[in-house]
Amino acid sequence: MKTRKLTRKSLNELEILMPKLSEIQQKTFVGGGDGSYLSPYTWDEYTCILSNGTWFGGYVEGFGYIDSGTSYGSSSYEDSGSYYDTSGSYGINDSGSYGSGSYGDDNQTKWNNIQPQISSQLAAYGYNISQYSISILDAVGRSHIDSSNNIFLKDSFFNMTVNDQVSVLIHEFTHTDCDKAYDPNFKITILQQDFTFSSTMSNDVFEYYKSINFGSSIEEIVTNLQDAYYGNLSAPQKYLNEIFAYEEEKRLFPNVSEKYRREREGKIYFYQQLYRIAQAGLGY
Ligand SMILES: [Zn+2]
Secondary structure, eight states: OOOOOOOHHHHHHHHHHSHHHHHHHHHHOOSOOOSSSSSOBOHHHHHHHHHHTOOOOEEETTTEEEOGGGOOOGGGOOOSOOOOOOSOOOSOOTTOTTSOHHHHHHHHHHHHHHHHHHHHHHHHTTOOGGGSEEEEOOSSSSEEEOTTOEEEEOGGGGGSOHHHHHHHHHHHHHHHHHOOOOOTTOOBOOOGGGOOOOSOOOHHHHHHHHHTTSOSSHHHHHHHHHHHHTTOBOOHHHHHHHHHHHHHHHHHOOOOOHHHHHHHHHHHHHHHHHHHHHHHHTTO
């Protein structure tokens, strides 16, 4: 992709120009930006996308529209010391740090077969897959990431289309590169009557929850979501991280299956609800 290099110095100058406005707006900011006029990125989100080399233009709080010509490649962003070990640690080695090799062979074999195609698709978006730690598990679920940014791919991942798999990996890479820290032990307690999901949802969101048997009406879906997830509120930042990871998938990789496209909308709705409720629980 074509990018013009913007030096750190000019970035810092930009940052100094507008700190006040950005701070104020971040306090009123709800739910993760997507770079649109009504939902601009925060400065932190913008700099993270820039550092990945995946900035294609968008609105940033306090700055208005910033086009892709002012982005700069990841190679020039080396100040933070947050670079992971790039020793090519994806794939699980035969010593099997998660258990016996015989159990995980199927997924590992599938991964070995599709990995070249996935790697080249990701490379087109600026991602070097060898910079991430990816392990293949034979386990229920799709994917997860641990606190050390190790990405684990599980059974359901290998039932997805290649495009959906690429999108899931962009999601996990966004967590690795852009997540803001929060205390994982932080819990918010609120009354059940205050744990209320919005009944305003798009048709995609409705169809998604209907498809996973949460109900056949909006009212049913909202009630079932509230019942299923009450009592597990974490720090709001956790939900912002999720919203941002899903928005980045959408922005960079719209070309997914209809099923997964709806799921992303459903997840964004879900995490927006948890974010709003968590904020309210903290008195914001
Ligand atoms: Zn996530």
